[in-house]
Amino acid sequence: MAYEIPVTQARAELADLINRVVYGGERVVVTRHGKPLVALVSAADLERLEALPEGEEEQVVSSVSSLRATSSPAPGAGERQRFGIAAEHRGPDTA
Structure with a gap:
């Protein structure tokens, strides 16, 4: 699963x-208003994604989207603070 961070916080913590991403093998999703904006992935991950046939790229995106929709509930405030997460993504059907 990718680490999510708001764009304002990502600016301050870019390095x-x-x-x-490079040394920890993580994937980082930068969000704006709780919605994914961009992703930071390693060059190796990008090469693998670019090597996929065109139809499979869409399948990967669909798989990631469905995993996010069915994943466990959002972490509690303690976990968000522990991992430095200032915001969380909520789907359109959540209050």
């Missing part, structure tokens, strides 16, 4: 986020 750390790059290190997490």
